[in-house]
Amino acid sequence: MEKKATRESYGEALVMLAEKRPDLIVLDADLAAATKTGIYKKACPDRFFDCGIAEADMMGVAAGIATTGKLVFASSFAMFAAGRAFEIVRNSICYPHLNVKIGATHAGISVGEDGASHQCNEDITLMRVLPGMTVINPADDVEAKAAVLAMADFEGPTYMRFGRLAVPVFNDPATYKFELGNGIELRSGTDITVIATGLMVAEAVEAGKILAEQGINARVINIHTIKPIDRDIIIRAAKETGKIVTVEEHSVIGGLGSAVSEVVAETVPVPVIRIGVQDCFGHSGPAAALLKEFGLSADNIVKVVKDTLGK
Amino acid sequence: MDKELKKQLEITATKVRMGIIEGVYNAKCGHPGGSLSVCDTLTYLYFNRMNVDPKNPTMSDRDRLVLSKGHTAPALYSVLAHRGFFPVEDLKTLRHIDSYLQGHPVIGKVPGVDMSTGSLGQGISAACGMALSGKLDNETYKVYAILGDGEIEEGQVWEAAMFAAHYQLDNLVAVIDNNGLQIDGKISEVMSPYPIDEKFKAFGWHVIVIDGHDFDAIDKAFNEAETVANQPVAIIQKSVKGKGVSYMENQVSWHGAAPNEEQYNIAMSELQAKLDELTK
Numbered sequence: 001m002e003k004k005a006t007r008e009s010y011g012e013a014l015v016m017l018a019e020k021r022p023d024l025i026v027l028d029a030d031l032a033a034a035t036k037t038g039i040y041k042k043a044c045p046d047r048f049f050d051c052g053i054a055e056a057d058m059m060g061v062a063a064g065i066a067t068t069g070k071l072v073f074a075s076s077f078a079m080f081a082a083g084r085a086f087e088i089v090r091n092s093i094c095y096p097h098l099n100v101k102i103g104a105t106h107a108g109i110s111v112g113e114d115g116a117s118h119q120c121n122e123d124i125t126l127m128r129v130l131p132g133m134t135v136i137n138p139a140d141d142v143e144a145k146a147a148v149l150a151m152a153d154f155e156g157p158t159y160m161r162f163g164r165l166a167v168p169v170f171n172d173p174a175t176y177k178f179e180l181g182n183g184i185e186l187r188s189g190t191d192i193t194v195i196a197t198g199l200m201v202a203e204a205v206e207a208g209k210i211l212a213e214q215g216i217n218a219r220v221i222n223i224h225t226i227k228p229i230d231r232d233i234i235i236r237a238a239k240e241t242g243k244i245v246t247v248e249e250h251s252v253i254g255g256l257g258s259a260v261s262e263v264v265a266e267t268v269p270v271p272v273i274r275i276g277v278q279d280c281f282g283h284s285g286p287a288a289a290l291l292k293e294f295g296l297s298a299d300n301i302v303k304v305v306k307d308t309l310g311k
Numbered sequence: 312m313d314k315e316l317k318k319q320l321e322i323t324a325t326k327v328r329m330g331i332i333e334g335v336y337n338a339k340c341g342h343p344g345g346s347l348s349v350c351d352t353l354t355y356l357y358f359n360r361m362n363v364d365p366k367n368p369t370m371s372d373r374d375r376l377v378l379s380k381g382h383t384a385p386a387l388y389s390v391l392a393h394r395g396f397f398p399v400e401d402l403k404t405l406r407h408i409d410s411y412l413q414g415h416p417v418i419g420k421v422p423g424v425d426m427s428t429g430s431l432g433q434g435i436s437a438a439c440g441m442a443l444s445g446k447l448d449n450e451t452y453k454v455y456a457i458l459g460d461g462e463i464e465e466g467q468v469w470e471a472a473m474f475a476a477h478y479q480l481d482n483l484v485a486v487i488d489n490n491g492l493q494i495d496g497k498i499s500e501v502m503s504p505y506p507i508d509e510k511f512k513a514f515g516w517h518v519i520v521i522d523g524h525d526f527d528a529i530d531k532a533f534n535e536a537e538t539v540a541n542q543p544v545a546i547i548q549k550s551v552k553g554k555g556v557s558y559m560e561n562q563v564s565w566h567g568a569a570p571n572e573e574q575y576n577i578a579m580s581e582l583q584a585k586l587d588e589l590t591k
Binding site for chain 2: 025049051052054056057058059060061062063064065066067068069070072087088091092095096097098
């Protein structure tokens with residue numbers, strides 16, 4: 001299967017968007033080569049502005065541009081976009097509910113060798129808590145591009161999370177349709193449900209196949225929109241399968257696992273087992289090895305599902 | 312500046328000051344000191360400089376003003392009310408639970424407010440974004456950012472200062488209200504931002520230093536700002552915190568405190584006397 005990093009998809013989608021939206025402005029904070037907004041910069045040099053290593057100012061500039069009615073994307077690593085600039089995102093973007101799209105790349109521990117200082121496992125939590133913020137975490141190239149194009153037509157602050165690591169392109173571009181707030185059932189099943197987001201969706205699909213070979217029918221759901229979350233698909237899964245395992249390349253505190261738990265706790269209380277980064281920092285190493293170490297793999301999903309089912 | 316015009320601005324500024332006191336007194340809290348120090352410049356901008364229409368507060372080619380020192384909302388609200396954006400009577404509802412006049416400026420809730428502010432250091436970045444967008448569209452509108460002298464201790468201000476100079480935002484004017492006081496004391500003692508003029512010059516700005524309570528000087532400064540090309544302009548105005556109310560002048564304790572009834576009466580009678588003197 002072809003592999004591609006969703007940050008590449010982000011950069012390419014911005015170029016696709018430029019044809020439709022002459023009002024598009026893209027900002028970056030000295031990371032265009034890494035976030036891949038450099039692809040857009042090359043195509044539309046007059047509509048790209050580097051803010052230098054100044055993420056706080058970049059978010060404020062984006063807010064100011066948005067007040068004039070233009071479509072603006074502000075890009076950096078997740079650590080700095082959601083972390084360093086958090087309060088500016090809150091007060092200058094979300095509080096006035098301005099139409100700023102934040103394209104945050106290098107999310108999660110799959111950043112790899114750069115180590116814990118750059119491995120942001122907290123961004124979903126930080127962005128999800130902000131009133132009026134939409135949070136998108138696409139799973140592959142096809143979904144990432146479709147999400148960028150769709151969110152350009154959506155009015156309101158939006159946080160979009162992209163990865164550094166090349167991951168399998170499993171969606172079919174001919175049939176895939178991005179629907180904001182709608183989870184996607186990728187595999188049917190009634191024994192248990194695995195709900196995954198972002199780069200972990202491909203691992204969850206793989207786990208579903210392995211489990212099926214062992215006689216366990218796991219439902220697999222892709223949640224690309226963390227907020228507003230698809231309550232219906234989660235409630236249905238809780239009712240019909242009775243147990244849920246969540247998988248995210250993010251802290252288990254405040255991320256997808258928390259969001260799913262919030263829904264089921266108030267509706268159909270069932271066990272929710274959260275696979276993710278367990279309240280600790282990452283460290284340097286190759287992305288694949290780190291993902292394995294932190295249990296973010298199809299094999300570990302299989303193990304956790306079987307443990308949960310007592311098999 | 313024309314003498315009659317100057318007198319009219321002084322009259323209006325005095326009424327705006329009365330609105331500030333009215334608001335803060337009725338709120339039983341708020342920030343009168345910095346509101347009174349920036350009052351003359353805000354009055355000048357909205358009554359004599361800016362292209363704004365109170366009946367169409369969001370018209371696309373309007374001049375924009377970002378009150379980066381958002382805690383001085385009582386001054387901005389009073390100016391906007393006297394300019395006709397909303398009823399002056401409403402100033403008495405400042406900070407009340409059912410009022411649209413929030414403690415700090417908010418887009419969409421308060422007519423005439425161009426950017427939500429309150430957390431210091433952020434407004435100037437938004438002003439940069441507005442100015443950049445205007446230049447891209449070949450718009451002729453100006454963007455004014457009003458900052459406190461304590462506010463420029465925030466690092467984001469200098470990120471924005473670099474941005475504005477780098478992108479040659481000559482449609483941006485920042486006013487630094489240099490009243491010399493911040494919550495914990497004198498700015499020179501808490502965390503000195505001096506020399507403010509040299510700092511902005513070093514960041515690539517055209518710098519003008521004026522007396523922030525002299526309408527001739529204010530007028531001259533903004534006229535000079537119009538002539539500057541390829542550079543943002545910083546007007547550093549020396550001002551008096553609490554200006555116009557005797558017991559508040561240069562008193563740090565009036566940064567964020569409301570007058571009681573007796574103090575309110577003294578403030579209003581002082582301002583009324585000033586108004587009588589100007590209109591006799």
